Amino acid sequence: xxxxxxxxxxxxxxxxxxxxxxxxxxxxxxxxxxxxxxxxxxxxxxxxxxxxxxxxxxxxxxxxxxxxxxxxxxxxxxxxxxxxxxxxxxxxxxxxxxxxxxxxxxxxxxxxxxxxxxxxxxxxxxxxxxxxxxxxxxxxxxxxxxxxxxxxxxxxxxxxxxxx
Numbered sequence: 001x002x003x004x005x006x007x008x009x010x011x012x013x014x015x016x017x018x019x020x021x022x023x024x025x026x027x028x029x030x031x032x033x034x035x036x037x038x039x040x041x042x043x044x045x046x047x048x049x050x051x052x053x054x055x056x057x058x059x060x061x062x063x064x065x066x067x068x069x070x071x072x073x074x075x076x077x078x079x080x081x082x083x084x085x086x087x088x089x090x091x092x093x094x095x096x097x098x099x100x101x102x103x104x105x106x107x108x109x110x111x112x113x114x115x116x117x118x119x120x121x122x123x124x125x126x127x128x129x130x131x132x133x134x135x136x137x138x139x140x141x142x143x144x145x146x147x148x149x150x151x152x153x154x155x156x157x158x159x160x161x162x163x164x
Contacts, residue, residue: 027063054120056140058156064131071128075106078124078135088113097125101161111142121145125157136160 034056065074079092090111097107105127114120119142126135138153
C-alpha cells in the first residue's frame with residue numbers, strides 16, 4: 001500500500017519475474033487508482049450506508065493478437081463484448097485517436113450503470129503495434145467528469161507510446 005504522494009514507477013520496471021521454461025508472455029496488465037481520501041472510506045455494513053462506488057482508475061492491458069488484423073477489428077470485438085455483457089450500457093462512441101508518438105488508434109467512450117443512481121464513465125484508447133494490442137481504459141463515476149477532468153484523462157490516454 002502506498003501513501004498519497006508516494007512516487008510509483010509508471011513503467012512498472014521494478015517487477016521482475018522468471019516464468020517456467022517454455023512459458024511465453026501473451027498478455028500483461030497494470031492498473032492505477034486514485035488514493036482514497038484519508039478518513040473518507042468507512043465500512044458500509046449497515047442498511048442505507050453507501051460510499052462512492054468507483055474511485056478514478058486507469059488500466060493498461062497489452063496482448064498479442066492474431067495477425068492479420070487491424071485496430072478497428074480489435075476495437076469492434078471489444079465493443080461487441082461490452083454490448084453483449086453489460087446491461088444498460090450507453091451508445092458506444094468511437095473516434096480516431098492519435099497518441100503522443102504519432103501512432104493512430106481508436107478511442108471509445110461510454111457509460112454504464114454502477115450502483116443505485118451512480119453511473120460509470122469509461123474512455124478506452126487502443127493501438128496496435130505489429131501484433132501487440134494495447135488498450136488503456138480510464139474509469140470514473142460520471143458525476144466526477146467536467147471539461148478539465150476529461151482533458152486530463154485524454155492527455156493521459158494519449159501519452160501511451162512505445163519505448164524507442
